[in-house]
Amino acid sequence: MKHIKNTISLSVLLLMFATFVQAQAWEIPDGEKSKTNPLELNAANSEKGFEVYQKNCKSCHGDVGAANFMPLVPPPTDLGSAAFKTANTDGEIFYKMTTGKGAMPSFKAVLSDDERWAVIAYLRAGDKTDATVDKNAKLSIVANPDDKSISASITTKDATGKEVKLVGADIEISIKRIFGNLTIGKGKTNATGAFSVNLPEDLPGDSLGKATIIVVAKRFKQEEKIEIDWATPSKHHDLTAQASIWGTSANAPWWIMLLYIGIAGSVWVVIIYIVLQILKIARLAKKNV
Amino acid sequence: MNHEALPKEESKQLFEKIQTDLFAPLSKHYGFTAWIVVLATVLITAAMAYFIQLRDGLGVTAMRDIVSWGLYISTFVFFVAVSLVGMLISAVLGLLKIPGITPITRIAELIAIAFVMMAGAIIVFDMGRPDRLLNVFLHGRIQSPIVWDITVITTYIVISLLLLILPLIPDMAIMRNRFKDAPKWQVMIYKILSLGFAGLPEQKKIIYKSMRTLSILIIPVAFGIHTVTSWLFAMTLRVGWDSTIFGPYFVAGAFPAGVGAMAIALFVFRNSYNLKEYITEKHFDLVGKLLVLTSLLYLYFNLNEFLVPGYKMKTADGHHLEMLFVGKYALLFWFVQIFGLILPIVLLLFKKMRKPFPMLIIGVFVVIGAFLKRFIIVAPTLEHPFLPVQNVPEHFMVYWPNGFEWAITMGAISIALLILTILAKVIPIMPVWEIALEKGVREEELEEAYKNN
Numbered sequence: 053m054k055h056i057k058n059t060i061s062l063s064v065l066l067l068m069f070a071t072f073v074q075a076q077a078w079e080i081p082d083g084e085k086s087k088t089n090p091l092e093l094n095a096a097n098s099e100k101g102f103e104v105y106q107k108n109c110k111s112c113h114g115d116v117g118a119a120n121f122m123p124l125v126p127p128p129t130d131l132g133s134a135a136f137k138t139a140n141t142d143g144e145i146f147y148k149m150t151t152g153k154g155a156m157p158s159f160k161a162v163l164s165d166d167e168r169w170a171v172i173a174y175l176r177a178g179d180k181t182d183a184t185v186d187k188n189a190k191l192s193i194v195a196n197p198d199d200k201s202i203s204a205s206i207t208t209k210d211a212t213g214k215e216v217k218l219v220g221a222d223i224e225i226s227i228k229r230i231f232g233n234l235t236i237g238k239g240k241t242n243a244t245g246a247f248s249v250n251l252p253e254d255l256p257g258d259s260l261g262k263a264t265i266i267v268v269a270k271r272f273k274q275e276e277k278i279e280i281d282w283a284t285p286s287k288h289h290d291l292t293a294q295a296s297i298w299g300t301s302a303n304a305p306w307w308i309m310l311l312y313i314g315i316a317g318s319v320w321v322v323i324i325y326i327v328l329q330i331l332k333i334a335r336l337a338k339k340n341v
Numbered sequence: 342m343n344h345e346a347l348p349k350e351e352s353k354q355l356f357e358k359i360q361t362d363l364f365a366p367l368s369k370h371y372g373f374t375a376w377i378v379v380l381a382t383v384l385i386t387a388a389m390a391y392f393i394q395l396r397d398g399l400g401v402t403a404m405r406d407i408v409s410w411g412l413y414i415s416t417f418v419f420f421v422a423v424s425l426v427g428m429l430i431s432a433v434l435g436l437l438k439i440p441g442i443t444p445i446t447r448i449a450e451l452i453a454i455a456f457v458m459m460a461g462a463i464i465v466f467d468m469g470r471p472d473r474l475l476n477v478f479l480h481g482r483i484q485s486p487i488v489w490d491i492t493v494i495t496t497y498i499v500i501s502l503l504l505l506i507l508p509l510i511p512d513m514a515i516m517r518n519r520f521k522d523a524p525k526w527q528v529m530i531y532k533i534l535s536l537g538f539a540g541l542p543e544q545k546k547i548i549y550k551s552m553r554t555l556s557i558l559i560i561p562v563a564f565g566i567h568t569v570t571s572w573l574f575a576m577t578l579r580v581g582w583d584s585t586i587f588g589p590y591f592v593a594g595a596f597p598a599g600v601g602a603m604a605i606a607l608f609v610f611r612n613s614y615n616l617k618e619y620i621t622e623k624h625f626d627l628v629g630k631l632l633v634l635t636s637l638l639y640l641y642f643n644l645n646e647f648l649v650p651g652y653k654m655k656t657a658d659g660h661h662l663e664m665l666f667v668g669k670y671a672l673l674f675w676f677v678q679i680f681g682l683i684l685p686i687v688l689l690l691f692k693k694m695r696k697p698f699p700m701l702i703i704g705v706f707v708v709i710g711a712f713l714k715r716f717i718i719v720a721p722t723l724e725h726p727f728l729p730v731q732n733v734p735e736h737f738m739v740y741w742p743n744g745f746e747w748a749i750t751m752g753a754i755s756i757a758l759l760i761l762t763i764l765a766k767v768i769p770i771m772p773v774w775e776i777a778l779e780k781g782v783r784e785e786e787l788e789e790a791y792k793n794n
Contacts, residue, residue, distance in 0.1 A: 304483045337537025
């Protein structure tokens with residue numbers, strides 16, 4: 053599914069560059085405008101909307117509220133901007149996602165109604181979570197090589213200013229891979245305020261066993277990284293390091309080198325010989341005079 | 342066909358006549374200006390199209406990321422194919438000592454040079470960023486058929502040029518002595534290109550030996566150029582390209598294309614240069630027979646190329662073949678096979694058809710067929726990628742060249758014809774000295790004409 057969506061966005065982008073898209077205003081039927089979000093504006097729905105947004109919208113619209121959208125013409129709006137959110141009803145946003153326009157793809161066939169409404173729940177929730185983010189929250193990680201565990205906790209200050217560990221906070225722990233982060237554990241902090249996971253025995257790091265662990269507490273807008281050096285060292289089989297058809301010239305298989313240099317070389321030796329012979333014609337002429 | 346040497350007086354007159362005939366077109370021939378105007382018009386249109394393509398990028402063409410090789414690449418293959426005629430006529434027929442081919446060897450060589458040069462050029466036209474051309478050389482990988490192709494094309498250009506220059510040396514010596522009153526720069530050029538040739542025995546020996554060596558050398562190189570060109574396709578896993586006989590299939594296909602072009606060129610030069618005495622009906626007969634022979638060979642390869650996968654109809658191959666036989670490309674496919682291959686073979690079996698005018702018409706059909714054939718080798722395969730294509734606009738998946746591509750391609754063809762025209766305007770279209778010897782002019786006569794004084 054994800055693959056298909058990527059293909060869509062990519063090809064729409066290409067189309068954008070290849071042709072001029074005439075910009076015209078959105079036309080939204082009145083009945084659509086007044087529709088309201090059937091989903092409750094709660095954390096679960098907003099979370100779900102966030103996932104959908106990351107996979108389907110971020111590539112063009114950027115991060116919500118960050119105004120880092122793709123430089124297209126007409127530009128994809130920052131869907132987190134106050135201007136956008138006040139100017140559009142839920143029904144309008146829903147309609148725009150559903151039908152698309154120009155380079156904005158139609159998500160009618162790609163996302164279910166619920167998924168689309170969830171995105172709106174996420175966009176709307178954005179302001180509230182922003183306001184309620186706990187400024188004192190602090191994420192900390194402990195990596196324990198003995199049992200190969202990663203443990204994370206969130207501390208904050210209570211009313212009296214005393215440091216306390218939060219119980220039941222959502223945490224996601226992942227490991228950095230080549231093309232993205234691989235989630236290895238997702239859950240809530242326990243009664244002691246910690247959430248921990250054990251790294252799988254065979255989880256490979258780099259050739260020295262190094263790896264980067266990323267811990268995210270989304271609700272608190274916190275992200276921390278930690279380097280470990282006790283992941284399983286990977287016996288990385290570098291396909292471009294060996295002699296191969298697909299490698300660089302320096303890694304060309306010997307038989308290709310031999311054939312190429314042998315054939316081209318011998319032909320050119322003859323050519324150079326002939327050129328020298330031709331020049332000899334001129335030399336003979338001089339001698340003759 | 343070395344005749345017995347003629348009596349002295351007769352020999353002198355004959356030599357004079359040959360020179361007059363063959364040098365005459367250098368100063369005037371019919372329709373030259375009109376022809377140049379036609380070519381220039383096409384070129385100007387092409388230049389405008391190319392300017393826009395350079396400015397706005399390859400997006401102005403109909404090529405997209407699914408069909409990314411189109412008319413340019415198929416024209417490239419066509420150019421390479423036509424250029425093989427140089428090897429076929431001047432080397433193969435020459436080494437086989439086929440009688441009477443001397444008058445047509447240089448024409449073949451000129452066609453070869455003009456078209457192989459443009460083959461190189463049209464690749465550059467197919468580049469969105471030709472300013473990065475140097476990267477191909479700096480970062481080219483020896484494992485890549487593209488690098489092999491560049492190597493072998495360059496080699497073929499050099500050998501063809503040498504094969505043109507070598508027999509030209511004695512001609513230039515004759516011209517240097519004959520046209521003493523020509524403009525200074527012209528005399529300069531004759532002087533330089535004649536390399537001081539004075540008919541010394543060692544000099545002649547070098548020319549004969551070098552020509553022979555090159556004639557042998559050019560055969561594998563010419564096979565190489567078209568085999569490697571076919572490998573640009575055959576080294577992939579794509580339907581319609583992934584074939585073990587692609588090398589010989591291309592080489593076999595190149596011969597009729599080149600011989601067809603040869604028939605047209607012979608007709609044109611014969612008439613506009615007034616060379617009926619030199620390019621005779623015998624030559625058309627010979628070229629006609631050659632066309633039958635090479636076309637039969639090509640027909641045989643076509644049978645293999647289509648019958649074998651057509652019998653099995655493996656899923657992907659099946660789609661591809663259906664598209665060619667009864668689908669979108671059926672009209673082109675059958676036109677090419679019937680008018681470009683089968684009909685010419687049948688017609689040319691009759692002696693009457695191997696006369697100059699019928700040969701011209703058949704040549705035109707064969708060449709057009711060859712051109713279109715290259716197109717249906719390149720484009721349909723790309724319309725059938727193995728990875729599923731979804732959710733892309735319709736015009737990404739199908740391909741038909743648009744105006745820009747036609748204009749630029751026609752431009753490339755007219756540059757090739759322009760090179761041919763200009764070369765044929767500044768150098769004699771036949772090796773004067775070889776013709777003279779063949780017709781029985783005495784050696785002394787030539788010695789006299791070569792003398793560096």
